[in-house]
Each structure stands twice: as C-alpha cells, then as structure tokens.
Amino acid sequence: MRTVLIAAFLLTALPALAAGPVKPARLGLCAACHGETGMAQIPGAPNLAGQRLDYLRGALKQYRDGRRNAPLMKAAIGPVSDQDLDALAQWYSAQAPGQATP
DSSP states (O other): OHHHHHHHHHHHHHHHHHTOOOOOTTHHHHHHHHOTTSOOSSTTOOOOTTOOHHHHHHHHHHHHHTSSOOHHHHHHHOSOOHHHHHHHHHHHHHSOTTOOOO
16 A cells, blocks of 8 residues: 555646746746846846756855845845745756746
C-alpha cells in the first residue's frame, strides 16, 4: 500500500517538478530592468538568465541587507522575505541565457 501511495504521489508531482520554477509574484519590478527571462532591458543592467542559483540568492540577500552598496537595488528589493528572494533566484537561474522575452 505504501508503495502505491508513493507511486501515486510521484506521478502527480513529477509534471510540476519538470516544468521548472513558477513565475515569482515579485518578478515585475525585477523584470523592468533585468527582463522577465533574465535578459537585460536597459543598458547597464546585467543579464541574470542562467546565473548560478547560490550566487543569485546570495547577491539578492546582500542587496537587501545593504552589504552590497547599490541604493537602486536596495530600494527595488525592499523588505523582501527570504522565500521571495529564493523564488526570484530560482526563476532567473532556470532561464536560458539568450532567451528572448515573451
């Protein structure tokens, strides 16, 4: 019985896991400069598509906490939770570099 339950769970969960990260609710402000798919929309903004997850997660926390001196980023991130920062990092790290904006 236990095996059947595990199999049923995996069959229902695998499509969601294979689809990749869900578009974060807080993506809008980030996308204004970095693009929804991580390809910069304005000069001087870095492309985030395909960056390493741990790098993005750490950088976002450093901007939020003021350890990276970038007033624009600190203002844009504001008091975002670790969960929201993680969702943004997962989203951008999962995007393919060079992918066109939809």
